[in-house]
Amino acid sequence: MQIFFQQVINGLSLGSIYALLALGYTMVYGIIKLINFAHGDIYMLGAFWGYYVINVWHFNFVLALLSAMVVCGLSGVIIEYLAYRPLRHSPRITALITAIGVSFFLENGMSYLFGSNARDFPQAVKQVNYNIGGVRISNIQLEILLTSCILMLILQLIIKRTKMGRAMRAVSVDNAAAELVGVDLNRTISFTFALGSAMAGAAGVMIGLYYNSIDPLMGLTPGIKAFVAAVVGGIGSVPGASLGGFLIGLLETLVQSIGLSAYKDAVVYVVLIVILLIRPMGIFGKNVKEKV
Amino acid sequence: MTTILKVDKLVKKFGGLTAVSNVSMQLNEDELVALIGPNGAGKTTVFNLLTGVISQSSGKICFREREEMISLNNKKAYQIANMGCARTFQNIRLFKNMTVLDNVLVAMTNQYKEGFFKSVLRFPSFYRTEDEILKKARALLAIFDLDKDMYKLASNLPYGIQRRLEIVRGLAMKPKILFLDEPAAGMNPEETADLTRLIRKIQKEFHITVLLIEHDMSLVMNLAERIYVLDQGKMLAEGTPNEIQQDKAVIKAYLGEEG
Amino acid sequence: MIGLKANFKYNICWFIIMITGFYLMNTLIMVGLVDSFIENMFVMIWINIILATGLNLIIGFAGQFSLGHAGFMAIGAYTTAIITQKAVSIGGFYVSFIVGMIIAVIAALLVGIPTLRLRGDYLAIATMGAAEIIRIIINNMKITNGPAGMFNIPQFATWPIVYVMMCITTIVTVNFINSRGGRVIKSVREDEIAAEAMGINTTKWKLAAFVLGAATAAIAGSLHASYLQTIAPNDFGIMESISILIIVVLGGVGSVTGTFVAAVVLGVLDTVLQDFGTLRMVIYAAALILIMVFKPSGLLGTREISIRRLFSYIKRRSV
Amino acid sequence: MRKSAIKKLMGFGTAMMVAGILAGCSTAKTESKGNAAGNTIKIGVNMELSGAAAGYGNSQKQGIQLAVKEINKKGGINVNGKKKKITLIIRDNKTSTSTSASVAAQLVNKDKVNAIVGPATTNAGTAQIPNITKAAVPSVSPSATDPNYTLQKSGKVQPYVFRACYQNNFQGSTAAKFAYTNLKAKRVAILADNSSDYGTGLAKAFKKSYKGKITASQYFQEGDKDFNAILTSFKNKKIDAIYAPGYYSEIGLIIKQARQAGINVPIIGSDGMADPKLAQIAGSKSATNVYYTTPFSTRVANQNGTAKKFMTAFKNEYNEEAPTFSALAYDSVNMIKEAIENEKSADSVKIAEGLAKIKNFDGVTGKITIDSKHNAHKPIVVETLTDGKVSAATEIK
Numbered sequence A: 001m002q003i004f005f006q007q008v009i010n011g012l013s014l015g016s017i018y019a020l021l022a023l024g025y026t027m028v029y030g031i032i033k034l035i036n037f038a039h040g041d042i043y044m045l046g047a048f049w050g051y052y053v054i055n056v057w058h059f060n061f062v063l064a065l066l067s068a069m070v071v072c073g074l075s076g077v078i079i080e081y082l083a084y085r086p087l088r089h090s091p092r093i094t095a096l097i098t099a100i101g102v103s104f105f106l107e108n109g110m111s112y113l114f115g116s117n118a119r120d121f122p123q124a125v126k127q128v129n130y131n132i133g134g135v136r137i138s139n140i141q142l143e144i145l146l147t148s149c150i151l152m153l154i155l156q157l158i159i160k161r162t163k164m165g166r167a168m169r170a171v172s173v174d175n176a177a178a179e180l181v182g183v184d185l186n187r188t189i190s191f192t193f194a195l196g197s198a199m200a201g202a203a204g205v206m207i208g209l210y211y212n213s214i215d216p217l218m219g220l221t222p223g224i225k226a227f228v229a230a231v232v233g234g235i236g237s238v239p240g241a242s243l244g245g246f247l248i249g250l251l252e253t254l255v256q257s258i259g260l261s262a263y264k265d266a267v268v269y270v271v272l273i274v275i276l277l278i279r280p281m282g283i284f285g286k287n288v289k290e291k292v
Numbered sequence B: 001m002t003t004i005l006k007v008d009k010l011v012k013k014f015g016g017l018t019a020v021s022n023v024s025m026q027l028n029e030d031e032l033v034a035l036i037g038p039n040g041a042g043k044t045t046v047f048n049l050l051t052g053v054i055s056q057s058s059g060k061i062c063f064r065e066r067e068e069m070i071s072l073n074n075k076k077a078y079q080i081a082n083m084g085c086a087r088t089f090q091n092i093r094l095f096k097n098m099t100v101l102d103n104v105l106v107a108m109t110n111q112y113k114e115g116f117f118k119s120v121l122r123f124p125s126f127y128r129t130e131d132e133i134l135k136k137a138r139a140l141l142a143i144f145d146l147d148k149d150m151y152k153l154a155s156n157l158p159y160g161i162q163r164r165l166e167i168v169r170g171l172a173m174k175p176k177i178l179f180l181d182e183p184a185a186g187m188n189p190e191e192t193a194d195l196t197r198l199i200r201k202i203q204k205e206f207h208i209t210v211l212l213i214e215h216d217m218s219l220v221m222n223l224a225e226r227i228y229v230l231d232q233g234k235m236l237a238e239g240t241p242n243e244i245q246q247d248k249a250v251i252k253a254y255l256g257e258e259g
Numbered sequence C: 001m002i003g004l005k006a007n008f009k010y011n012i013c014w015f016i017i018m019i020t021g022f023y024l025m026n027t028l029i030m031v032g033l034v035d036s037f038i039e040n041m042f043v044m045i046w047i048n049i050i051l052a053t054g055l056n057l058i059i060g061f062a063g064q065f066s067l068g069h070a071g072f073m074a075i076g077a078y079t080t081a082i083i084t085q086k087a088v089s090i091g092g093f094y095v096s097f098i099v100g101m102i103i104a105v106i107a108a109l110l111v112g113i114p115t116l117r118l119r120g121d122y123l124a125i126a127t128m129g130a131a132e133i134i135r136i137i138i139n140n141m142k143i144t145n146g147p148a149g150m151f152n153i154p155q156f157a158t159w160p161i162v163y164v165m166m167c168i169t170t171i172v173t174v175n176f177i178n179s180r181g182g183r184v185i186k187s188v189r190e191d192e193i194a195a196e197a198m199g200i201n202t203t204k205w206k207l208a209a210f211v212l213g214a215a216t217a218a219i220a221g222s223l224h225a226s227y228l229q230t231i232a233p234n235d236f237g238i239m240e241s242i243s244i245l246i247i248v249v250l251g252g253v254g255s256v257t258g259t260f261v262a263a264v265v266l267g268v269l270d271t272v273l274q275d276f277g278t279l280r281m282v283i284y285a286a287a288l289i290l291i292m293v294f295k296p297s298g299l300l301g302t303r304e305i306s307i308r309r310l311f312s313y314i315k316r317r318s319v
Numbered sequence D: 001m002r003k004s005a006i007k008k009l010m011g012f013g014t015a016m017m018v019a020g021i022l023a024g025c026s027t028a029k030t031e032s033k034g035n036a037a038g039n040t041i042k043i044g045v046n047m048e049l050s051g052a053a054a055g056y057g058n059s060q061k062q063g064i065q066l067a068v069k070e071i072n073k074k075g076g077i078n079v080n081g082k083k084k085k086i087t088l089i090i091r092d093n094k095t096s097t098s099t100s101a102s103v104a105a106q107l108v109n110k111d112k113v114n115a116i117v118g119p120a121t122t123n124a125g126t127a128q129i130p131n132i133t134k135a136a137v138p139s140v141s142p143s144a145t146d147p148n149y150t151l152q153k154s155g156k157v158q159p160y161v162f163r164a165c166y167q168n169n170f171q172g173s174t175a176a177k178f179a180y181t182n183l184k185a186k187r188v189a190i191l192a193d194n195s196s197d198y199g200t201g202l203a204k205a206f207k208k209s210y211k212g213k214i215t216a217s218q219y220f221q222e223g224d225k226d227f228n229a230i231l232t233s234f235k236n237k238k239i240d241a242i243y244a245p246g247y248y249s250e251i252g253l254i255i256k257q258a259r260q261a262g263i264n265v266p267i268i269g270s271d272g273m274a275d276p277k278l279a280q281i282a283g284s285k286s287a288t289n290v291y292y293t294t295p296f297s298t299r300v301a302n303q304n305g306t307a308k309k310f311m312t313a314f315k316n317e318y319n320e321e322a323p324t325f326s327a328l329a330y331d332s333v334n335m336i337k338e339a340i341e342n343e344k345s346a347d348s349v350k351i352a353e354g355l356a357k358i359k360n361f362d363g364v365t366g367k368i369t370i371d372s373k374h375n376a377h378k379p380i381v382v383e384t385l386t387d388g389k390v391s392a393a394t395e396i397k
Helices: A003-033 A039-056 A061-087 A090-116 A139-161 A163-173 A173-178 A185-211 A220-233 A238-257 A261-278 B042-049 B077-084 B098-105 B116-118 B122-142 B159-172 B188-207 B215-221 B239-247 B248-255 C001-032 C036-061 C069-086 C090-115 C120-139 C161-175 C182-190 C192-197 C202-227 C237-251 C254-293 C308-318 D002-026 D054-073 D096-109 D122-135 D170-183 D199-208 D228-237 D248-260 D277-284 D305-318 D326-341 D350-357
Strands: A130-134 A135-138 B003-014 B017-028 B032-038 B058-063 B068-071 B085-087 B177-181 B209-213 B224-232 B234-241 D041-047 D077-079 D082-084 D085-091 D115-117 D139-141 D162-165 D187-193 D215-218 D242-243 D268-270 D290-294 D361-363 D365-371 D380-386 D391-395
Touching: A003 A039, A003 A135, A003 A139, A003 A185, A003 A220, A003 A238, A003 C192, A003 D228, A039 A061, A039 A090, A039 A185, A039 A220, A061 A090, A061 A185, A061 C254, A090 B003, A090 C254, A130 A139, A135 A139, A135 D391, A139 A163, A139 A185, A139 B188, A163 A173, A163 A185, A173 A185, A173 D380, A185 B122, A220 A238, A220 A261, A238 A261, A238 D228, A261 C120, A261 D215, A261 D350, B003 B042, B003 D215, B017 B209, B017 D187, B032 B042, B032 B215, B042 B177, B042 B209, B077 B085, B077 C192, B085 B159, B085 B224, B098 B122, B098 C182, B116 B122, B116 C182, B122 B159, B122 D082, B159 B188, B177 D199, B188 B209, B188 B215, B215 B239, B224 B239, B224 B248, B234 B239, B234 B248, B234 D305, B234 D365, C001 C161, C001 C308, C036 C069, C036 C161, C036 C182, C036 C202, C036 C237, C036 C254, C036 D096, C069 C090, C069 C120, C069 C237, C069 D139, C069 D326, C090 C120, C090 C202, C090 D215, C120 C237, C161 C202, C161 C254, C182 C192, C182 C202, C192 C202, C192 D391, C237 C254, C254 D085, C254 D096, D041 D096, D041 D326, D054 D085, D054 D215, D054 D305, D054 D326, D077 D326, D096 D115, D096 D122, D096 D170, D115 D187, D115 D326, D122 D139, D122 D162, D122 D199, D139 D326, D170 D199, D170 D242, D170 D268, D170 D290, D170 D380, D187 D199, D187 D228, D199 D215, D215 D228, D228 D248, D248 D268, D248 D277, D305 D326, D326 D365
Parallel strands: B017 B234, B032 B209, B032 B224, B085 B177, B177 B209, D041 D085, D041 D115, D115 D139, D139 D162, D187 D215, D187 D242, D242 D268, D268 D290
Antiparallel strands: A130 A135, B003 B017, B003 B058, B058 B068, B224 B234, D077 D082, D290 D380, D361 D365, D380 D391
């Protein structure tokens, strides 16, 4: 039983990371229907920024987290401006290829500048383990869980309660109509990228702290997993992305704990396909029937 | 007069909303019938039910095939189409990036066979079938004066011609019934007059049943032999154009309670 | 005059171009202008053409966004590797070809029947998942030698065989596109609901395109395994599917000649960049972004390089 | 007219086939075998500088560059009395088999190199074999570990393929012996890298020769960061040790997470762990009770003159501790140098002959002897980490 609860904790902390990344995918997809392949690499940028400022400028954890969010938000906006905005009226598959290009560029550019070796992340927070009835949980795990929940909440509030959030929702339903009623399309999309990328930046710093190892290719695998999580949850839906992230995290943990670790990813994909067959738009996705 | 399509107590619910309730209709061979009603009356929903795009909540649709009335319940859209139901769409659904000729050839898909290896390895018989079917398609296009635009992309045609092509594409399927969903929408009076002539010509030359949704009353009153009136999902009235024009309930539905 | 008869002139022109290409390559090798390095580059380009043409059939013509091409390629590659290691003969090689195609077709049916109901990006992610499942299974099987992959595969796929196979798969694909089947799958791409209303069983036709694409991917996989003599599960990951997709989109979705152009451009670019060491992928990525931003619908868009147009152009100039 | 055109069409395929056969006959090459040396000795590097294995490839590149720099500083390699400098041609294979084949073809045909160092991984390594064999240019891989890498299908040795590292069977069985005899571990759980032949090959070899009970074998993928689920599942298996063959980037995390989960049993690994970064990633406190098999020990290095010199030179050059990958790559270059000097020729065919005859070569990673299967034989040690530092090195016979 202890083992079971321990595994649940393991799954939740893994899932919270996927969830945090999936949020960025889901927001960007919701608003411009683009699979932002470079999202995982922005998370890598966040981790490297954290590494740099903690090591060189001796920032504390909170400051490093916030500054990484700002920097990643900015880079998200710049990437959107340079690489995606010129393609807004092109076929969506073109923008997808550009996103892949951006992803390659960030990965290999960072490898070129900083080397492709894994490096250790400075321990800005000392790890303390708590033992609750035989189930172990560390302060960093709690911190990640808490921070992701707070960020998701803030995100939900921004989308539901603010003017910008309303604009985002309007654009995601129909950008032409939104523009007609006075929504500044460019600003809204930039804001979405900033928000999504800031989430990724936060995830980067937290993961650096939690796992203590970062490298230029670190965004690749979690990026794809987080994308799967976003699709499972219903891409475009914020609660869906969170749910999808936790689901994938728990699922991976379950598969590994019963000794099928070699097939870990395969099981995740099987579940993905099954969920899509039952709910073609994901768990929380709205099934929009084409009007005839 | 033989009945070709019989609709019995058709009901369609979307969630809690009843879009179509207890609609019964009957279409006879070679008849031109119109389905009218105010906006949101459920006309297009009825069309979609008849052509299998959506499935009904309850009720029965039967279609006459080989002297028998066959139920269309649980039949897929393409199966219903293959039994002889062709349709057009309210918001024109041509294959936009294909040529006019290809649009018609797609509709004729089930009238000829080309095996995979036959077409991929270009057996001589492939060219024979292609020639044959091309001839047929051209002939059909020529009837409607579309053969000169044969190699143009459908999206490059003017609006009125696109409407016409969509009707011709439906005819290419050699249907028994042709469902026309607001064929005159967006047309000017002159184009509408052309369309009226066209529909009459079709019905005369091809001997098919036509069911037509239309807002343009002049067109409906000119063409239809019989009219069904739908309001708020219910069948309000049925009769000849004259009868409908004098029906109090119909006038009320169209002009509102105060009228 | 109906178009088909006139097409003969142009078809024959294409054949002459193909045969000329073959003899040109042959001559260049004989005089030593093409060494094994350049030959290697060409063969990899040709294999990419086979892959990308198949994917273009699925994405560009049937309109189904598949990201799982590498999975079917893996099936072909492993079938050839396993069979030719047991039966070392050209006959064994051709048998492995057919067997690989059959297995790939079965796999495509298994994947396609449930997933082709999905649309757009959902289909993409589902097919990507399916391809990953195939790769993970291969990675954990004994007969495939696990992650170490298979090597010392006898080389039967020499450049002439790859060239001929490229020509054959292209002819088959193009002929399919320009026949009843091709018209139908294009109509499905254009408007699924309208196609259904024309009496077309869209599920069946989407599946047909998917299966045909998978079969050509298996052929490319067989050639890849036999030419390189080495394969490993990691060769067939998501990144491989993506690199095929890049060729398709760069050339122009729905343009077969565009696929040819893009495969050559990217193949040459990739080879030239070998001189740039660590920077190679940075430059490659930058080039990719720039091409897409400035040519959003690909190098050729949906147009084809057509000899007919070339002829009429020359005629116009000379008049 | 139409029929004849169709016939042409149908006949096209067969015509091409015939043409293919003809081409096969007429393209036979009449070149002399191998690349002869010019004024300088060209060494090609076919290396994983980008892609999944880029981290290891770049470490090896550093080792290669250091070796060449040192040799050239001394005037070059003595070829039959004449000193020739080395020109290094470094090319990236993207950790991809097809690119590796292409890079190898370019190195042997265009660059006309006399020998190749690399690639780092078995997959990329096997992909280059056909091209270098055709050109008769030898290659030394610093880290391709699959037992069959140097062998042809028939079991005969590949004439132009050499390696500077152990093959998996040797290292895996040594680890098994060490676990059973030295650590007295009767129950072991295996946690292996499943994304390359390295982890799975070692796990297989370990399983084969381990005498105790293997309670669980689990796998992870390159790039994985979370091993908590697997480690938790090990917890109630009453294990005495964990055998975790893989590279430092993942094993470092495994050590860290195992210790945090309260699993304090010995963790045994392989030479992919022998990198100072391991302790950095794991955290020095966690990196205790950790063992790995390695040819190259920083502790033993103090007694071995060659290794000591290399360690200092590497630190001066790159400002960091030398990882095993760099040491192996450094040795690969020097093995080629040794072969050239012994054969008194820098022609590629001669280098291959020389490499096959290397005996008791004094390398950084120990005294190397190339056996009949072109494997490098050298002593193996098990290093022990305590608090992130190498605290002992046990030689296993």
